[in-house]
Amino acid sequence: MQETKILCNMVKQGYSKGACEVELQNGTLQTACKATLKLENGQYHRVILAAHLSRPEDYFSIYQSGCNHNCLKCHSWEFSKFFNGEWYSTDVIAELCRKYQNEVTVFEPRKRSLMYYANNLCKHCGSCILFNKRSPLCPNKLSKDQILLSPQGFGPARNIIAFTGGDIACQADFYVEVTKKIKEKCEDLWVLLETNGFGLTPKNLNLFQAAGLDSYWLDIKAFDTDLYKKLCGTSNKTVLNAPKEIVKRNFNLEVLTVYIPNLIETDQFKKIAELIVSIDDQIPFHILAFFPQYKLTKYRIPKLEEIIETYEIIKDVGIKHIQIGNVGVFAKTDEEIKKLIKTVGPDVI
Numbered sequence: 001m002q003e004t005k006i007l008c009n010m011v012k013q014g015y016s017k018g019a020c021e022v023e024l025q026n027g028t029l030q031t032a033c034k035a036t037l038k039l040e041n042g043q044y045h046r047v048i049l050a051a052h053l054s055r056p057e058d059y060f061s062i063y064q065s066g067c068n069h070n071c072l073k074c075h076s077w078e079f080s081k082f083f084n085g086e087w088y089s090t091d092v093i094a095e096l097c098r099k100y101q102n103e104v105t106v107f108e109p110r111k112r113s114l115m116y117y118a119n120n121l122c123k124h125c126g127s128c129i130l131f132n133k134r135s136p137l138c139p140n141k142l143s144k145d146q147i148l149l150s151p152q153g154f155g156p157a158r159n160i161i162a163f164t165g166g167d168i169a170c171q172a173d174f175y176v177e178v179t180k181k182i183k184e185k186c187e188d189l190w191v192l193l194e195t196n197g198f199g200l201t202p203k204n205l206n207l208f209q210a211a212g213l214d215s216y217w218l219d220i221k222a223f224d225t226d227l228y229k230k231l232c233g234t235s236n237k238t239v240l241n242a243p244k245e246i247v248k249r250n251f252n253l254e255v256l257t258v259y260i261p262n263l264i265e266t267d268q269f270k271k272i273a274e275l276i277v278s279i280d281d282q283i284p285f286h287i288l289a290f291f292p293q294y295k296l297t298k299y300r301i302p303k304l305e306e307i308i309e310t311y312e313i314i315k316d317v318g319i320k321h322i323q324i325g326n327v328g329v330f331a332k333t334d335e336e337i338k339k340l341i342k343t344v345g346p347d348v349i
Contacts, residue, residue, distance in 0.1 A: 008031070008033065008170075009170050009171055009172065009199070009204070010068075010170045010198075010199065010201075013201050013203055015201065015235075015237070015238060016234070016235050018068030018069060018170065018198055018233075018234045019068065019069055019070035019232065019233030019234050020032045020033065020067070020068045020168075021070070021081075022035040022036060022065070022066045022067070022081060022082065022083055023081065023082045023083065024083050025083055032066035032067055032068055032166065032168050033066070033068075033168050033170070033171050035047075035066055035083055036064070036065045036066030036083060036085075036166065036168070037066065037168060037171055037174055038087075040089075043089050043090050043091060043177065044089070044090050044173065044174040044177050044178070045087045045088060045089045045090075046064060046065075046087070046088055046090075046093070046174060046178075047064070047065040047066060047083060047084070047085040047086065047087060047088075048062060048063060048064060048065065048085045048086060048087075048088040048093070049063040049064070049065055049079040049084055049085035049165065050063045050085075051063065051088075051093075051096055052150060052151050052152075053100070053103070053148065053150035053151075053152075053155075053157050054150070054152055054162070054164075055124050055150060055152035055153045055154075055155050056115075056118055056119065056124050056153075056155065056325075057115045057118055057160075057162065058106070058118040058121070058122065058155045058156050058157065058158045058160075059115075059118075059157075059158050059159075059160035059161065059162050059192065060096075060097065060100040060157075060160065060161050060162065061162045061163075061164045061194075062093065062096075062161070062162065062163050062164065062165075063076070063079065063085075063164055063165040064079075064080075064085075064163060064164070064165045064166040064167070064168070065079045065080065065082070065083055065084050065085045065165070065166050066080065066083070066166040066168055067080040067081065067165075067166035067167050067168065067196075068167060068168055068169075068170050068196070068198050068199060068234070069167065069196050069198060069232045069233065069234055070232065070233040070234075071196075071221065071231060071232045071233075071294075072230075072231055072232075072294060072295040072296050073231065073258060073260060073290060073293060073294060073295075073296045073299075074293065074294045074295075075291075075293050075294070076164075076165045076166065077293070077294040079165060079166065080165055080166035080167075081166075090174070090177050090178040090181050091181065093178050093181070093182070094178065094181035094182050094184070094185045094186075095185070097161050097182045097185065097186050097189060098185040098186055100157070100161070100189075101159070101186045101188060101189055103148070103157050104157050104158065104159045104188070104189075105142075105145070105146040105147075105148065105156045105157045105158075106121065106142070106146060106156040106157065106158045106159070107158075107159045107188060108158050108159055108160065108190070110190055110214055110252065111252060113159075113160050113190035113192060113214050113215045113252055114192070114215055114217065114252055114253075114254045114284065115162075115192075115217055115254060115286075116254045116284035116286070116321065116323060118155070118156075118158065119323055119347070119349075120139050120141070120347060121139060121141045121142055121156060121158075122138075122139065122141070122142055122147070122154075122155045122156055123135060123137045123138060123139070124153050124154055124155045125137075125138075125154070126147075126149075126153065126154035128144050128147060129144065129147055129149070129154055137346050137349075142156055159188050159189050159190060160189065160190045160191075160192055160215075161182055161186075161189050161190070161191050161192065162191075162192040162193070162194055162217070163175070163178075163191075163192070163193050163194060164194040165194075167194070167195050167196050167198070167199070168199065169193060169195050169197075169198070169199030169200060169204065170198060170199030170201075170204070171199070172199070172203075172204040172207045172208065173207075175193065175208060175211070175213065176207050176208065176210075176211040177211075179191050179208070179211040179212055179213045180211050180212065183211075183212045190214040190215060191212065191213050191214050191215070192214060192215040192216065192217060192252075193208075193213060193215070193216050193217070194216075194217040194219070195216055195217070195218060195219065196218075196219050196221065196232070196239065197216075197218050197219070197220065197236075197238060197239035197242040198234055198235075198236075198238055198239060199238070200216070200218075200238055200239075200242040200245065200246065201238055202245055205242075205245050205246065205249055205251075206249070208251075209249045209250075209251070213251070214251065214252060215251060215252035215253070215254075216242075216246055216251055216252070216253050216254070217254055217256065218239075218242060218243065218246070218253060218254070218255050218256070219255075219256050219257070219258075220236075220239055220240070220255055220256070220257050220272050221236075221239075221257065221258065221264070222236065222257075222264055222268050223236075223240070223268050223271035223272050223275070224268065224271075225237075227263075227264075227268070231263065231264070240275065243255065243275065243276060243279050243283065244279050247279055247280055247283070253283050254283065254284040254285070254286065255272065255276055255283060255284070255285050255286070256285070256286035256287075256288055256325075257269055257272055257285075257286070257287065257288070258288045258289075258290050259287060259288065259289055259290055259302045259306065259307060259310055260290040260296065260299060260302075261290070261299060261300050261301070261302055261303075261306065262299065262300075263296075263299065264290075265306070265310075266306075266309060266310050266313050269287070269310050269313060269314050270313050270314065270317060272285075273285060273313070273314035273317040273318070273319050274317055276319060277317055277318040277319060281318045281319060281320050282320055282321065283319075283321070284321040284322070284323065285314060285319045285321065285322050285323075286322075286323045286324075286325055287307060287310055287311060287314070287322065287323070287324045287325065288324075288325040288326050289301065289302050289307060289324075289325065289326035289327070289329040289330045290302060290326075290329070291326065291329045301329050301330055302329070302330045303330060304330050304331055304336050304339065304340060306330075307324060307330055307340075308340070308343050308344070311324060311343075311344055311348070322344075322348055323348055323349075324340075324344065324348055324349055327340065327349055
């Protein structure tokens with residue numbers, strides 16, 4: 001059995017190293033690309049916690065252990081900052097995707113291979129299955145036989161494979177290899193990378209383009225450099241440059257930012273929205289509500305008024321497609337939900 005040493009691709013390309021340390025099962029620390037990725041017997045292996053149909057995205061999500069960021073607000077810290085999962089070869093991952101293709105109930109065109117479009121197909125309430133009637137917010141786009149129960153609830157199964165959780169897109173060769181194998185086995189599946197953007201250098205994006213990767217869900221955590229460093233432990237130089245480079249290569253792109261009171265507020269959203277509009281005002285933008293987790297347990301959740309204000313500000317900047325996520329975090333009463341719907345419309349929720 002032969003193993004090959006994996007070097008830091010960011011440093012090799014002239015960028016800074018990320019905040020990559022992952023805690024191993026023995027309590028020691030090791031960089032994510034060494035702890036959770038290996039090249040063995042001619043193919044890459046990655047530590048995967050789980051792989052299943054996820055909600056509300058309605059696509060097959062592969063939850064990766066190990067990350068090049070150390071985000072204080074990480075919602076996946078149990079496996080992104082700790083070795084947590086089993087080794088999966090790229091052959092095994094591709095075979096899981098082939099089996100998932102047989103379960104797909106909605107085949108989307110490539111331009112819709114984003115999380116954003118799941119919202120206008122289904123609201124994931126399960127009313128049509130549980131009570132044999134549609135909810136008032138139902139988009140009325142799907143039949144009952146297209147709705148499946150997965151570990152995270154009801155919804156369709158769309159023809160999209162997503163890599164999520166920990167992110168080591170800086171190690172492009174793994175994503176190139178696994179994307180090619182998925183495409184070889186599954187003609188009708190799109191490949192999406194949920195990413196912090198740190199590893200999306202022009203060189204890596206060229207490799208992803210050649211491999212056939214289709215879409216990105218880009219988490220821009222903050223615009224200001226010092227704030228980003230405080231929140232994530234890394235530089236955001238490649239992150240802020242990524243939208244332009246992604247669009248230039250004809251990938252699909254959506255952007256999200258988490259509203260964290262007293263940390264990531266409307267000023268950051270406005271700057272990120274201005275960046276997006278300068279590239280393409282049709283890029284979908286998600287406002288996600290923060291909930292206390294990991295190292296920010298003492299921070300409060302957003303208020304309804306703060307989320308609405310943020311929505312109105314980025315809409316005024318010129319963003320054409322906006323969605324608000326984690327609604328249950330800040331809109332807890334019927335009155336608050338009705339106010340939100342009345343203000344932004346049901347399609348935004």
